[in-house]
Amino acid sequence: MRVVCNGNPALRVKSLPVMSITDEIRELARRMIVTMKENELPGVGLAAPQVGINKRMIVIDTRPTGRKEKRSEKKKQLSPGEMLLNPLMPLALVNPEILSTSAETETCGEGCLSLPGVEGDVTRPARVLLRAMLLDGKEVMVECGGLLARCLQHEIDHLDGILFYDRIPKEQQEAANDIMAELAAEEAMLASAQRKV
Numbered sequence: 001m002r003v004v005c006n007g008n009p010a011l012r013v014k015s016l017p018v019m020s021i022t023d024e025i026r027e028l029a030r031r032m033i034v035t036m037k038e039n040e041l042p043g044v045g046l047a048a049p050q051v052g053i054n055k056r057m058i059v060i061d062t063r064p065t066g067r068k069e070k071r072s073e074k075k076k077q078l079s080p081g082e083m084l085l086n087p088l089m090p091l092a093l094v095n096p097e098i099l100s101t102s103a104e105t106e107t108c109g110e111g112c113l114s115l116p117g118v119e120g121d122v123t124r125p126a127r128v129l130l131r132a133m134l135l136d137g138k139e140v141m142v143e144c145g146g147l148l149a150r151c152l153q154h155e156i157d158h159l160d161g162i163l164f165y166d167r168i169p170k171e172q173q174e175a176a177n178d179i180m181a182e183l184a185a186e187e188a189m190l191a192s193a194q195r196k197v
């Protein structure tokens with residue numbers, strides 16, 4: 001599947017809830033996971049609008065890599081969400097919602113498969129209470145921290161038409177504006193080429 005980039009209208013609208021988990025939804029999840037993994041810079045998350053489909057579904061894989069684990073000297077305690085969901089990853093979450101957030105925040109560099117070349121620092125709550133449905137129809141409600149909490153907030157933003165670019169400091173936005181404009185021009189070209197086919 002093609003990951004759409006800045007300028008594609010699918011990235012800027014509020015996506016609609018998934019009404020029932022059909023074969024079509026399961027197939028979309030499977031293809032989104034392949035798309036997330038096959039990228040040169042493998043993503044840790046992908047939202048359906050990023051493949052041009054405005055449905056409230058995301059796929060995630062925020063399991064720690066061996067390399068990163070060695071680097072962090074003190075082993076951080078995993079949040080309940082990481083303990084529950086890491087063994088299920090890569091994982092699709094249907095109609096994910098954040099019910100509450102911690103007052104404590106963390107600032108961290110982010111990137112996005114839909115904004116290649118753009119980077120910036122985003123401040124987000126350190127922990128979130130997630131409610132979502134899994135593809136087998138089970139509902140999960142669990143407190144998530146670490147990279148999982150950040151990734152969930154980034155991906156659920158996509159479902160509401162929000163890009164991480166919107167949340168970075170003004171000077172970083174200004175530094176990214178040339179790339180944002182180039183991406184939008186490429187998207188416009190692809191869209192008009194598709195109309196002609």
Ligand SMILES: [Zn+2]
Nearest residue numbers: 111112113114
């Ligand atoms: Zn993104």
